[in-house]
Amino acid sequence: MAATRYNSGDLRRQVGSPRAKNRDTKDTLCRNIVIYGHCRWEDSGCTFNHDQNKASNPQTDLNSRRAFNVESPSFTPANQQQSAGKKSTFSSQAASAAPFTPRGVGSSTPTLPQASDSSIFNPAAIREFTPQNYDVGNTIPQNGTQSVTQDGSLYNDPFSIGSMGQTLPPTSQYNPYANDPTNMAGAGAGLYQPAGFGNGLVHPPNYHLYQPPSELYRPSLQPYQRTTYDFFIPKDRRENLQKKLFHMQQLLPSEYTNSSKSGRSLTLPDSGLPNLDRWHSLFPLDTKATRNSTCFGYPSWMYKAQNNKNGRHFALRRIEGYRLTNEKAILNVTKEWKKIINANIVTVHEAFTTEFFGDSSLIFVYDFHPLSETLYDHHFPPNNSHNRLRNANKIPENVLWSYVCQIANALLAIHNAKLAARCLEMSKIIWENNRIRLAACSILDVLHHDNPRKSIEELQQEDFVKFGRIILGLATNTPTVNFNNCEAYLAAMAPRYSAQLKGVLQWLIMPSPPGETKTVEILLGGITTHLANFANYVMQESDEKEFHLMRELENGRIARLMFKLSVVNERGDACGVHNWSETGERLLLKLFRDYVFHQVDADGKARLDTNHYLSCLSKLDASSEEQILLTSRDNATVFVVSYRSIRQMLDRAYGELGKESKPSTAGATI
Numbered sequence: 050m051a052a053t054r055y056n057s058g059d060l061r062r063q064v065g066s067p068r069a070k071n072r073d074t075k076d077t078l079c080r081n082i083v084i085y086g087h088c089r090w091e092d093s094g095c096t097f098n099h100d101q102n103k104a105s106n107p108q109t110d111l112n113s114r115r116a117f118n119v120e121s122p123s124f125t126p127a128n129q130q131q132s133a134g135k136k137s138t139f140s141s142q143a144a145s146a147a148p149f150t151p152r153g154v155g156s157s158t159p160t161l162p163q164a165s166d167s168s169i170f171n172p173a174a175i176r177e178f179t180p181q182n183y184d185v186g187n188t189i190p191q192n193g194t195q196s197v198t199q200d201g202s203l204y205n206d207p208f209s210i211g212s213m214g215q216t217l218p219p220t221s222q223y224n225p226y227a228n229d230p231t232n233m234a235g236a237g238a239g240l241y242q243p244a245g246f247g248n249g250l251v252h253p254p255n256y257h258l259y260q261p262p263s264e265l266y267r268p269s270l271q272p273y274q275r276t277t278y279d280f281f282i283p284k285d286r287r288e289n290l291q292k293k294l295f296h297m298q299q300l301l302p303s304e305y306t307n308s309s310k311s312g313r314s315l316t317l318p319d320s321g322l323p324n325l326d327r328w329h330s331l332f333p334l335d336t337k338a339t340r341n342s343t344c345f346g347y348p349s350w351m352y353k354a355q356n357n358k359n360g361r362h363f364a365l366r367r368i369e370g371y372r373l374t375n376e377k378a379i380l381n382v383t384k385e386w387k388k389i390i391n392a393n394i395v396t397v398h399e400a401f402t403t404e405f406f407g408d409s410s411l412i413f414v415y416d417f418h419p420l421s422e423t424l425y426d427h428h429f430p431p432n433n434s435h436n437r438l439r440n441a442n443k444i445p446e447n448v449l450w451s452y453v454c455q456i457a458n459a460l461l462a463i464h465n466a467k468l469a470a471r472c473l474e475m476s477k478i479i480w481e482n483n484r485i486r487l488a489a490c491s492i493l494d495v496l497h498h499d500n501p502r503k504s505i506e507e508l509q510q511e512d513f514v515k516f517g518r519i520i521l522g523l524a525t526n527t528p529t530v531n532f533n534n535c536e537a538y539l540a541a542m543a544p545r546y547s548a549q550l551k552g553v554l555q556w557l558i559m560p561s562p563p564g565e566t567k568t569v570e571i572l573l574g575g576i577t578t579h580l581a582n583f584a585n586y587v588m589q590e591s592d593e594k595e596f597h598l599m600r601e602l603e604n605g606r607i608a609r610l611m612f613k614l615s616v617v618n619e620r621g622d623a624c625g626v627h628n629w630s631e632t633g634e635r636l637l638l639k640l641f642r643d644y645v646f647h648q649v650d651a652d653g654k655a656r657l658d659t660n661h662y663l664s665c666l667s668k669l670d671a672s673s674e675e676q677i678l679l680t681s682r683d684n685a686t687v688f689v690v691s692y693r694s695i696r697q698m699l700d701r702a703y704g705e706l707g708k709e710s711k712p713s714t715a716g717a718t719i
């Protein structure tokens with residue numbers, strides 16, 4: 050190090066604070082005056098000039114200096130200077146100084162440099178770095194959030210509001226969590242969330258708190274060693290589940306809900322959503338403000354809502370402006386659809402009419418699948434100008450086959466129930482992590498109940514054609530297929546996909562030969578290999594989920610034990626016994642808590658070891674016969690006790706408390 054080459058006595062002399070007594074200071078404006086406006090040593094010995102009007106010395110004239118630096122004199126009381134002079138201190142200047150080279154080359158005993166010799170290396174003369182493009186006068190804001198330190202450098206308080214303001218993004222920047230109705234045009238814009246997750250009105254949890262510090266860096270561990278993150282479910286899965294929960298719980302801020310005391314509140318399209326009879330906390334799911342009535346013949350809206358009775362969340366589809374003329378339509382249709390429980394169909398629960406929105410609306414109640422997007426939005430995401438992007442990348446063939454298998458599975462259930470899907474469009478199929486579900490079943494059955502134009506068989510045949518067109522649209526990257534020219538589209542997909550896929554689409558789209566009827570069974574018979582592949586994929590995924598579930602199961606058991614221990618430990622008086630938790634068996638439970646969580650290493654430092662906590666609690670849960678040593682806090686008493694005994698003591702203590710307490714209203718026990 051360069052600094053080690055100095056004679057320390059020399060350094061002391063040269064690096065110390067500039068001393069007033071060595072200078073002609075009476076014309077030098079005291080730096081305390083410049084910085085603080087006053088000098089508290091003025092009357093007790095400070096020899097610098099305290100009259101700003103007299104500061105004529107060009108060397109001390111602020112205007113002539115670009116920044117404070119080490120040459121700015123700073124008053125140090127004489128008695129402090131003496132002691133400071135004795136202290137051997139390295140300033141930051143000395144540390145960064147160039148190596149000392151003796152002047153007299155060849156001289157065996159270098160002479161000590163004299164303080165007055167300016168040509169000799171003098172660390173004190175080196176100016177510390179000071180930003181050159183500011184002026185003290187105008188960089189200190191009025192609120193004083195930036196202050197000047199005694200050595201003249203600017204101290205920027207990172208926690209002050211003023212400095213935060215400089216780092217905050219400009220207010221016009223898009224904030225996905227802000228409730229910014231101006232992001233959307235048109236009436237009712239405040240009710241829409243922009244496409245994609247994360248645009249809710251409350252802040253989501255800080256997912257990064259659960260992330261391992263780095264994906265790339267993983268300390269080299271022995272095969273039997275684990276990091277903390279190895280004990281819990283993978284971060285992506287956890288984050289996805291947390292986002293789902295968050296999406297499930299999302300609410301509009303209270304000023305957006307429009308509930309009247311009478312309960313019969315009206316909706317204003319641009320101000321709020323009503324509470325319906327048995328539904329509250331409506332939250333809009335639509336991602337665009339413009340309504341499309343091509344699917345049902347009426348504009349439709351999607352909301353998440355909570356049921357008054359069971360607190361569960363459901364998806365409500367509102368058909369706006371529909372006046373129901375026949376009550377039986379709803380009863381007959383929903384009765385049949387409610388029976389269909391299928392992995393690729395969003396379950397229909399009920400339908401009802403309402404005027405709570407200010408018009409006559411028909412509402413269909415479906416299962417709510419958080420974080421879903423439509424198949425259309427997923428493969429043809431809107432860009433910033435809300436134009437649909439053609440999907441630049443080819444959708445892999447196995448993905449298309451998985452869609453074929455899933456829609457076939459849905460149609461099998463529907464056709465077997467003597468129903469037709471009818472509303473089979475990309476925008477009415479929801480997608481979530483490669484699982485697709487038909488999301489608008491039963492609606493057209495109700496809307497067209499009284500004037501069915503086609504028989505159910507005809508509608509089922511139409512289902513096959515619509516099914517084929519969806520897959521053809523995806524295969525040819527065409528959001529809206531010109532259905533008059535399907536042959537051309539089928540030819541266009543040929544070089545990119547297998548002949549088998551093309552054959553299936555041809556079978557689905559083209560009319561069947563006279564006398565032949567398409568059935569789902571025929572379709573399934575032709576795609577057995579892909580069904581097997583898909584089943585294999587699903588089962589592997591299920592295995593993986595079960596693996597993670599098993600680990601979470603461990604955590605669940607441990608959480609229950611922790612609840613019990615926490616209920617008993619440190620409770621004080623209970624069950625009519627003074628200091629109950631410190632007496633009898635409960636004392637051992639406290640010592641066990643110390644054994645698990647309060648261990649220290651040989652230096653008396655806390656031992657933080659997740660593995661130890663988990664292994665002790667797992668053994669406790671399993672009532673292991675293994676024995677451990679529990680030591681009292683004063684080290685006077687040692688107990689040898691097995692996990693099994695501790696477990697029994699814990700259960701007894703918890704049971705004792707249970708006997709004297711009333712059952713909780715929610716009825717939850719551990």
Ligand SMILES: Nc1ncnc2c1ncn2[C@@H]1O[C@H](COP(=O)(O)OP(=O)(O)OP(=O)(O)O)[C@@H](O)[C@H]1O
Pocket residue numbers: 334335336337340341344349350351364395415416417418419420421422423476477479480488
């Ligand atoms: N059962 C459901 N659970 C969760 N989200 C759903 C459910 N059904 C639909 N959604 C979501 O609601 C949003 C709106 O659905 P909708 O069917 O109105 O699509 P859309 O693209 O707006 O169609 P259109 O342009 O025809 O109105 C979509 O993001 C969709 O993913």
